[in-house]
Amino acid sequence: MSAPLLRRIAHLDMDAFYASVELLRYPQLKGLPVVIGGGRRPVDDALQLGQVERPLHKIPVSEFPLLQDYTGRGVITTATYAARQFGVGSAMGLMKAAKLCPQAILLPVDFAEYRRYSKAFKAIILEIAPLMEDRGVDEVYIDFTDVPGGQREGGRVLARLIQKSIFQHTGLTCSVGVAPNKLLAKMASEFNKPNGIAIVTEADLETRIWPLACRKINGIGPKSDAKLQSLGITTIGELAKQELDWLMDHFGQKTGAWMFDAARGLDRRVVETSSEPVSISRETTFERDLHAVRDKAELGAIFTQLCEQVAADLARKGYAGKTIGIKLRYDNFKAATRDQTVEDYVADAKVIRQIAGQCLKRVPLTQRLRLLGVRVASLVKIDEVNSVPQKVPLTHINKAHEAMNSVAINPELF
DNA sequence: TCTGGGGTCCTAGGACCC
DNA sequence: TCTGGGGTCCTAGGACCC
Numbered sequence: 001m002s003a004p005l006l007r008r009i010a011h012l013d014m015d016a017f018y019a020s021v022e023l024l025r026y027p028q029l030k031g032l033p034v035v036i037g038g039g040r041r042p043v044d045d046a047l048q049l050g051q052v053e054r055p056l057h058k059i060p061v062s063e064f065p066l067l068q069d070y071t072g073r074g075v076i077t078t079a080t081y082a083a084r085q086f087g088v089g090s091a092m093g094l095m096k097a098a099k100l101c102p103q104a105i106l107l108p109v110d111f112a113e114y115r116r117y118s119k120a121f122k123a124i125i126l127e128i129a130p131l132m133e134d135r136g137v138d139e140v141y142i143d144f145t146d147v148p149g150g151q152r153e154g155g156r157v158l159a160r161l162i163q164k165s166i167f168q169h170t171g172l173t174c175s176v177g178v179a180p181n182k183l184l185a186k187m188a189s190e191f192n193k194p195n196g197i198a199i200v201t202e203a204d205l206e207t208r209i210w211p212l213a214c215r216k217i218n219g220i221g222p223k224s225d226a227k228l229q230s231l232g233i234t235t236i237g238e239l240a241k242q243e244l245d246w247l248m249d250h251f252g253q254k255t256g257a258w259m260f261d262a263a264r265g266l267d268r269r270v271v272e273t274s275s276e277p278v279s280i281s282r283e284t285t286f287e288r289d290l291h292a293v294r295d296k297a298e299l300g301a302i303f304t305q306l307c308e309q310v311a312a313d314l315a316r317k318g319y320a321g322k323t324i325g326i327k328l329r330y331d332n333f334k335a336a337t338r339d340q341t342v343e344d345y346v347a348d349a350k351v352i353r354q355i356a357g358q359c360l361k362r363v364p365l366t367q368r369l370r371l372l373g374v375r376v377a378s379l380v381k382i383d384e385v386n387s388v389p390q391k392v393p394l395t396h397i398n399k400a401h402e403a404m405n406s407v408a409i410n411p412e413l414f
Numbered sequence: 415t416c417t418g419g420g421g422t423c424c425t426a427g428g429a430c431c432c
Numbered sequence: 433t434c435t436g437g438g439g440t441c442c443t444a445g446g447a448c449c450c
Contacts, residue, residue, distance in 0.1 A: 037418075075418050077450090090450090095415045109418090136421090136450040221448045254424075283419060323442085333417065337444060373419085 008144035008155045009271060010178045011185035012162065014121065015194035017138035018078035020172050021117050022107050025056050026064075033083035033104040035067060037076040037094055061105075068102030070094050073285055077109055081194065114138075121166045121174070128162055133271045141182055143271040154178060154199035163197070183267035184209070186218045205265045210237030217262050224251070239263040276379070280319060281327075282309040283373025289331045292365035299372065303360075304353055306374040311349035314376060318383070320345035321376035324355040328363065329371035338362050345380055352376065 014020065018036040023029055074094045086101035097104070118137040125132055129150070131143035142162075144150035150158045155178030166174055173195040177188025184200050187209065191198035200208060214236055215225045231250065233239050240263035248256030261267065284306065290299050314320060324346065325339030338359035346352060356374050 071415085073415090073418080075416095077418075091417080093416050096417085098415095111419095139450070219448070223447060252425080278422065279420090281420065285418060325443095335445080339443065341442065371418090 005145050005151060007180050008150055008178055009180065009182050009185045010142040010144050010155060010159060010162075010176055011182065011189040012125070012140050012142060012159075012174050012176045013189045013193070014138040014172060014174045016078050016080055017117075017172070018109065018114055019080045019083075021114050022110075023080070024171050025113075026059070026107075027057050028059070028061055029064070029080075029105060031082055032061070032080070033086060033088075033101050034080045034107060035076045035083050035088060035094075035097060035101075035104050036078045036107050036109055038070065038072065038074040038106065038108050064105045064107075066102065067094065067098045067104040067106045070098060070106055072287060079104075117170055117172065120170055121172065124165050124169055125162055128165065129158070131271050131273055133273060134275075141185065141271050144178060154201065156197055156199055159197045163195070181265075181267040182269050182271070183218065183262060184265050187212070187216055190216075202265065206237070209265055210235060210240060212236050214239055217259075219258070219262070224255075227251075236263050277317070277319065279375055279377035279379065280310060280313050280317065280321070281373055281375035282306045282313070283327060283371055285329075285371045286369070289368035289370050291368050299369070302372060303356070303374070304349075306372065307353040307356060308349045310374050310376055311347060311352055314347045314382075318381055319376075319379045320347035320382050321379045322346065323376070323378040324352055324359065325375040325377065326356050326359045326363070327371070327373035327375065328369050331368040331370055333370070335371075336363050339375070339377070341378065346376075347382065 019034055022034065022036060072094070076088060076090055076092045076094060076097055078090060079088050079097075083101055083104050086104070088097040088100050088104065094106070114137055122132065122134065122140060125140060125142060129142045129144065129147045131146075133141040135141060144155045144158055147158060149161070152158070159176040159178055163174060163176060166172060175189050175193040175196045175198075177185045177191065177198045177200065179185040179188050179200040180202060188198040188200040191200075191208075213225075213234060214220050214228050215222075217236065220228070227250070228234070228239065233242065239259060242260075242263075244257065244260045247259050250256065251259060284302060286302070292299060322343070322345045323339050323341045325337055327335060327337045329335045340355055340359055342355060346355070352374065
């Protein structure tokens with residue numbers, strides 16, 4: 001009998017993914033500060049590069065649009081490492097970034113292209129290690145435990161092989177962390193970025209994890225971090241000193257217990273190789289804030305288009321849903337959502353628009369809007385729609401809710 | 415001149431059922 | 433007369449992630 005294998009979970013994160021894909025097309029930009037992002041149209045207008053009759057790599061650097069010339073809404077999705085030197089980074093508003101690094105080159109997001117590369121690098125991983133969990137376009141977890149070679153040097157050998165294969169096939173680099181669980185692997189993948197590997201074991205907890213800021217825990221965001229700081233807790237080590245009851249008192253039973261474990265590097269989640277979507281949505285931020293009355297026609301057209309896009313997404317992916325919702329964001333950035341669950345599963349644009357329109361009537365519309373979104377949830381696979389037993393007499397539940405919620409506060413607007 | 419778009423999960427309260 | 437819980441569904445908001 002051999003000893004049981006140690007659980008080896010890897011987290012693989014592509015380095016500056018969107019920007020790196022763009023650099024494959026435009027290698028002349030290598031080493032320069034480049035940011036990807038934008039509320040697309042203004043950038044697209046500036047960037048007529050795709051229509052030029054010459055190889056993309058021959059386009060002179062001087063013809064690329066600069067961040068300082070951008071005047072729209074939007075955020076940075078990715079910045080090259082050269083751009084990060086100037087303090088710009090993901091999720092930063094483009095206008096703010098332009099102040100920090102006006103000379104940076106600004107490229108529009110080309111999601112279709114990133115998705116192509118995303119599929120490519122994931123296919124390469126799957127050929128080497130079959131247990132992979134998709135975490136978005138540029139990240140995956142991989143279970144190394146039972147993969148041949150997955151235990152050698154704590155996973156380093158396999159990590160290196162995967163890195164090398166991805167680079168050979170795509171020209172892209174990535175960083176890998178290997179640890180006993182997802183939580184630690186995720187933190188480890190950041191240790192030697194870019195193009196690095198880090199192996200973390202339980203023995204490293206006190207020396208390599210505890211000195212880190214609580215914010216480094218995947219799941220502790222700006223709000224929780226601020227609250228922890230206000231309670232005098234800055235590092236994961238300090239978090240680990242707190243008692244379970246104290247954490248549950250301040251953060252609730254579930255979150256408190258989760259924090260207690262996380263600070264000790266404990267995480268029992270498995271690598272999930274497949275998942276079903278919970279919702280499908282489309283939303284758009286307008287180029288200027290719109291008013292429900294004064295810009296009624298424009299809003300109505302956008303609304304219809306969003307419904308059509310959601311319907312197309314549902315059709316393409318093969319889903320229907322029975323909870324239809326809207327989301328809007330006011331000019332002060334406050335958001336509101338309304339949704340309604342109907343008896344039959346729907347997927348048709350006109351039906352979605354009709355129900356979403358009802359939702360829109362229940363939300364205040366005096367303030368200007370900056371964003372409108374449409375969402376379909378409670379999804380089922382389209383080929384299962386007819387075989388799903390109607391287990392709940394939804395009719396009177398809906399009636400009760402209608403009585404309560406469906407008060408049309410602006411009946412004529414949509 | 416702030417702050418994208420597509421998601422997941424959690425909480426909390428009310429309705430309703432048993 | 434007053435007082436029950438447990439469970440599910442629905443809705444709204446919010447935190448968080450990529």
